[in-house]
Amino acid sequence: MHGLIASPFLERHLILRPGHEGGLLIPQPNYEALRGHDPTLPAPAWLASAVRDQWDMDVTGWPTGTFLLVREPSTWGYSRASWEINLGCNFQCKHCYLGLKVYSGMPLEAKLNCLQIMAEAGVLWLQITGGEPTVDKDFMPSYRAAYELGMMLTISTNASLLWREDLLEMFERFPPYRVTVSMYGAARDSYDELTQRKGAWEQFTKGMNAARNAGLPLRMSVIVTSDNAHEEADMVRLCQQWGVEYNVFTNMTPTIYGTGESLTAQSKKHLRMRKPFTGCNAGHTFFHTDPHGMVSICKIGRDDQISLPAEGINGLARLGRIADRLMLRTGGCSGCQLSGSCTVCRPLAKHYQEAKAPLKSYCQHGMQKAE
Template structure:
């Protein structure tokens, strides 16, 4: 497996190290030198050995570029990030989940392979596995390995329930993710399992979290704040601080992807605060989302229209920008609201909230006038 990735990125060129959040910019001329060196079996140039020594304490002295540095080609589209719901199934029963019905279905292995190659060809550098719960998918381990082999910086969004399994941790030690973001549902066993509605989930999570931190993985905790655990918010924060891992909070629930209102009932009233002003979004232009069947959409909220990436290939993703622009228009769905210019949510989210008949205070928020 390669030690480094050299890749075009927008109008720049980057050196990246799998499992690390660091990136080093290099001139276009240096990138061309690496392309030539990889093609003709030449050793790593002095400037590269110096750069990677400083950035990652990695010694490339006398080592060839080929086999150590994977050279990425320019993508067919302008997309550099993508997320992939490898399935919608989960081993938790959290009522606040935006997925609604959790189904284990999607592409077979051959379909996943075609999709991952198309993702690579589109130019994606940062690729996130999500779900459902990705680590319990039957194809996760080989899909994760293939994404790494194709030269993507892989991230994982997980509930952490499978990290206690040796085969999962062995894989992540061998191929560390750039980021492993774990959802945290409480600071005590009682509260955690009230939120997940799953017995023994707390103990499994604790064992897996400790294993991931001990392995030196780039762990980040996402504190999911709902009615059942809001009283443990400070204890959850303290847990993250004690471990020395970064954390963020997620408290604004959204309807299910089918427009169901069920998750909104679990919103902690004290945490229903104003959203940040919506100032635009790269969805569809530099980022896209994939569902379990390889259907590409601008994001996990604006799922329709979509593009069948497996059947149509990477070049079809050039249509996503136009789809994004049409979905983001502030017309129609809010009956021509004249305050749309100061809205705090994107049009796809507003549409989903309306479909769920959510209270206006959940989404009809406007920035104050200058």
């Protein structure tokens, strides 16, 4: 199984090592040389030297095919994607933007076919999410298939099952790029209250202890809500004690269906004005795939989805036009004099409007009035 990946990345060419941040930027001729290199022959001297300097990894004399996967170029121009393997979850968090946690999705064969299409489209970085991805019965074979296709994998999880030996053994053999863990409190009462699952705190800490002991590349998403706002400093302190990177998230969003039940979890004290939205690559170099293989420009803008199982890779040809249309300022946002410094994209503003959310939760006009 490969330990290194050589791949195009937009207009560049990289060598990456699963389980590690950073990488090597190589000239296109070097990449083309690797494409044409006999995998039974030893690695080129320049590659062996670069790998040794970057990762202290000695591949001198090794047949290239024993450690390097060379990905083919893609004409589609995509580099990143996210994939909800299933919306089912073993928690029922009050703030969750997914709304109802419905266990549904594709059979394994269709999942593997969608992963193949993603790789053909050029996806190098893939986020596998849910729901809770590790509860899906096909998570392990799907993860391994994505790894074998040469993707750098991020798992978004609540950590409740990271103590499982089969998962830890798989991650050791096929290292993820990152494991992003959502943190919902610093003590049992607040954690179980927000997740609406008795024993959730114990599951979380058991999983985190196992993940830390296994040396998984962890990053924490500290979620601050009305239930745990008094523990914000404690959550941050716990991340620091663990020596784990973290980001703090305080603004709740409507569900993907445009309903507002998730907004009730908002800690009013922690509602923050976001930075100005300056555009994104959604639909152009990035896309999102739901549990049924329906592709949208991102997790938020799910209008006009494209079916990968039905249309295959050619369906992606429409995605850029869909993205350009969904990003236009329409409805209550058309003609706004503050749109040049708006803090949310149009698809997210649409969800807030559908949920009849207070202006101050997403709009500069509301923030100005609140002040």
